[in-house]
Amino acid sequence: MTFENAHGPVSTQKSAEIIKALENKSGDDAILKRHLAVEEALNQDSPLVLGNKVRLLQDGPNTYAAMFAAIRGARHSINLETYIFESGKIGTEFADLLLAKQASGVQVNVIYDSVGCLDTPVEFFDRLRDGGIHVLEFNPISPTNVRKREWLLNNRDHRKLLVVDGRIAFLGGINISESYSSGSFSRSSKRKHGKSEAGWRDTQVQIEGPVVAELQKDFLATWARQKGPPLPVKNYFPKLVTEGDEIVRAIASEPSDKTGSPIYLTLLSAIDHAERFVHLTNAYFVPDPKLVRALTSAARRGVDVQLILPGKSDSWLVFHAGRSHYAELLDAGVRLYERRDTVLHAKTASIDGVWATVGSTNLDWRSYLLNDELNAVILGTDFSRQMEAMFDKDREASVQIDPKRWQRRSPLKHVEEWVARRFERWL
Structure with a gap:
């Protein structure tokens, strides 16, 4: 496993020392190493970079x-x-x-x-x-x-x-x-x-x-x-130094990515390899079959899967298209929450206390296929603890979806979800 720092690629020996130090700090030698290995196998064009402050x-x-x-x-x-x-x-x-x-x-x-x-x-x-x-x-x-x-x-x-x-x-x-x-x-x-x-x-x-x-x-x-005019010459790439202890990968996606959105593929892989928990907060939730399968499979193998989603939205179609997937997720044991006191616009994920991402990418078809998006993936325990504290605070301000009550929702809600579901690929 290799990393980069302010001076370029890090030697194999130094990389091994870094991994060992991270394992000791995490309190779980195996789980962080597995997520690092999975992350390294993906997105070879965007390196895992050491020495950042987030x-x-x-x-x-x-x-x-x-x-x-x-x-x-x-x-x-x-x-x-x-x-x-x-x-x-x-x-x-x-x-x-x-x-x-x-x-x-x-x-x-x-x-x-x-x-x-x-x-x-x-x-x-x-x-x-x-x-x-x-x-x-x-x-x-x-x-x-x-x-x-x-x-x-x-x-x-x-x-x-x-x-x-x-x-x-x-x-x-x-x-x-x-x-x-x-x-x-x-x-x-x-x-x-x-x-x-x-x-x-x-x-x-x-x-x-x-x-x-x-x-x-x-x-x-x-x-x-975008064929912008030539930019004035400036020092856009100064010499950078170590600022902190965070490992960060910057992942940019655009529709021309032939193998699919690297941000989406990275998230799917992290969920597929989750062992403890998957905590997602997202503004526009219109999942494709692969994401639904990843979430339900994780829940069925005993992973604590929780999603905080909007309880109100600036898009009627997106809101009800997302809700049309609730029944399948709830049946698998996924816990769903809605933040109804405000418009939820965040796009974050926290997995196993060692893997986290913050960015612009929604969990919808448009972000996967049509938009230019940008996320940061942060590996390590310190930042993940902050993410979990933030997730806990949002969950306290949210309303949990009760599976039994959801089954008894009004026929009008069923119709709204059915109609919105017909358009989910174009939202």
Whole structure:
């Protein structure tokens, strides 16, 4: 088993020492080693990278504060890739700060998705361009804006990535939107139509260390595939040093992946090899047969499989298509929970206390087949403990689906699920 660090590939002897140290720390010599072996066998194009520091960020306020701090400290470059970039208060704060950094000599480059930013005025991005920021529209809706690119309207850039100075990176599920202006557990949530409304529940990670170079490569690769104009010469790949103890793999997926989404395949493999528990939190749950089979098989062999899913959604079809799979999962012993006090938008997984992932990938057909997505897989016990604490907190705020009551749901619910199920491949 081999790893990479800030200096490149690690020797076989050093890799063995690292594994031994991790095993001793985990308290279970076998389970971590097995997950490491499985992970190494997958995604050969994206290495397992040592020496990273990973900070778990929950909800918009915490994430935006951390991102603003990193942007303010930028000295050379800022690369931002996002699905939604709204023009409201939060979006304007981002725009003002990015323009100020550009004016100070920091090169700012922005990729935004054409469909995700459909409601954002063109003038918002024109202002960024006029300020010297390089702005690229991902797969424009209008074919007249495509220029030298192939017009792929259904391929969307669903990634949420910020890389500052090639040293600090943020990724996860959080867009730049007013939906995140307050936290999902906040008592001072914003009010809408006279009623208190919590901010969306989502998760992001801040990463420092050698793996940031892989995330920088992902941004620049997207820029090149989309035929963006040449970027000003900057030190996008500074010399990186060890920042922490986390092993991280950055996994980017796009529809052109011939063998399927590497993020999806990695998750399936981790579930198939789970021995203790599988805890998933996901915003858009429209599983294909392979995922349903992986989850039910794990539950039947005694693995504690729990899913926290939305109790309300911004997509009627997605919500009911996902619920149409509940009966089969419940019959196999999978425990299902719904977070009904807020819109759940997180995309995370925690398995066996040693394997975790945070990213932009939903458990639906669109993420597997049509979107550009980005996840980080983190191996080790320290970060997994944080993930489990977060999962416990979300579960406490959720309502468990009772199998017997689910069987007695109204005929209307059956009809809604049946109708939504007919469209699940296109959601």
